[in-house]
Amino acid sequence: MxxxxxxxxxxxxxxxxxxxTVPYWDQETFKRNLWIDSFKKAFRESNANEGISIYIHLPFCESLCTFCGCHKRITKRHEVEQPYIQALLKEWELYCNEFDETPIIKEIHLGGGTPTFFSTEHLTMLINGITSKAKIADNHEFSFEGHPNNTTKGHLQTLYNLGFRRVSFGVQDYNPEVQKAIHRIQSFHDVARVTVWAKEIGYTSISHDIIYGLPFQKLEHIIDTIEKTKSLSPDRLAFYSYAHVPWIKGSGQRGFKDSDVPKDDEKRLLYEKGKELLLKNDYVEIGMDHFSLKSDSLYKSLNNGNIHRNFMGYTSSKTMLMVGLGVSSISDSWYAFAQNEKDIEKYYQLLDQNTIPVVKGHILNxxxxxxxxxxxxxxxxxxxxxxxxxxxxxxxxxxxxxxxxxxxxxxxxxxxxxxxxxxxxxxxxxxxxxxxxxxxxxxxxxxxxxxxx
CATH class of the missing domain: 1.10.10.920 (Arc Repressor Mutant, subunit A)
Structure with a gap:
């Protein structure tokens, strides 16, 4: 190249x-009632033969990682957990009231924020509350994002008992200087510990997220990170390009200079070297940014022609309807998109009014x-x-x-x-x-x- x-x-x-894409949504013609009509249509067309997907946004983090562009709220106050879980269950109830029949859940993904910010008790309350109003598809895939520093063996065992078989751990880079710049300090030992626990418990798909192009990141850092990752043999890898978007409010990316970030050919070299090492170690390139072993469901779905891409990234199965629960979550009915209120307090207010809390979207022509x-x-x-x-x-x-x-x-x-x-x-x-x-x-x-x- x-x-x-x-x-x-x-x-x-x-x-x-x-x-x-979101900046080009036609919000002038979008109305909440049109969104409701849209997801009801998608539900009628697809629930019986493919089920639905649910993305649940859990926005709380105890500290800010400066590489992250996701919607989050930084707090150490864990009393925020219960009211947020209750709000999620209220939102799900509002959707269920619109369905003509019992929903069949094919996928659940817990994203964030930091899903493992929440206690095992509250996560159990959430998942049981969701599934109590639904049937679970035989070939379901439940997944969650785990922070290596606060994911306990209890988290892994509890979610496994609730039907989760896939977990993704955010690694990013193992170099101390890079970790300090992105405010994500975690040791290889911590990542290894949670990876081994997940394997022992029985998770069938363990993923590591790695980012190239981070501030102060050099070629030797990518090589070291990939070598360490190889020793743990995760089933799949997301090898993302760092998105340097300091103009986005709250991104936290003003803590280092633009000149500290690798660019152009220097950045691409980091990817090419990482990709070369992954391919040498039996990983197969899956679409954009993703690699997996041939034993993983993502590779199998690629071969079967079932691989899909939505707001959760690449998934190993497709559903027409994806319901997004929680602040900032985006739902997709194929015919329309709808995004929830981003402000937690306003999100709660809409739910108190028995209103599905979408505030923007797009009806596809x-x-x-x-x-x-x-x-x-x-x-x-x-x-x-x-x-x-x-x-x-x-x-x-x-x-x-x-x-x-x-x-x-x-x-x-x-x-x-x-x-x-x-x-x-x-x-x-x-x-x-x-x-x-x-x-x-x-x-x-x-x-x-x-x-x-």
């Missing part, structure tokens, strides 16, 4: 966990649905066929940009099929941007997204 390609394509761009399909194809299977949609959407701008990608050998075009090459995988976000007709029609006058490389 040449430096010139990196310089050419390293521009701000979405990660495409949705289309349209026919063109949106077609574009969404093709971007999802590219993100998940690295190819898409435009044949059946050429007379429905004006792809002239897209096809014009494809010529440049083809010239740079990032894609292969055969007839109406576009396939991303091995060389082009690093630029999948750029290729998807050429399909993003809303972005093409309204270029932002300020930076909305992190850099693509």
């Amino acid at each position: 040449t430096i010139s390609l990196i310089q050419k394509y390293n521009v701000p761009g979405p990660r495409y966990t949705s289309y349209p 026919e063109e949106d649905l077609i574009i969404r399909k093709h971007i999802l194809n590219l993100m998940c299977s690295l190819s898409t066929d435009l044949t059946e949609d050429l007379d429905k959407v004006d792809f002239s701008t897209t096809l014009s940009e494809m010529k440049e990608f083809e010239s740079d050998k990032l894609i292969e075009v055969k007839g109406n099929t576009i396939k991303i090459t091995r060389k082009g995988r690093a630029f999948v976000r750029n290729i998807c941007m050429a399909f993003d007709l809303r972005l093409q029609a309204n270029k932002p006058d300020r930076q909305l997204f992190s850099m693509t490389i």
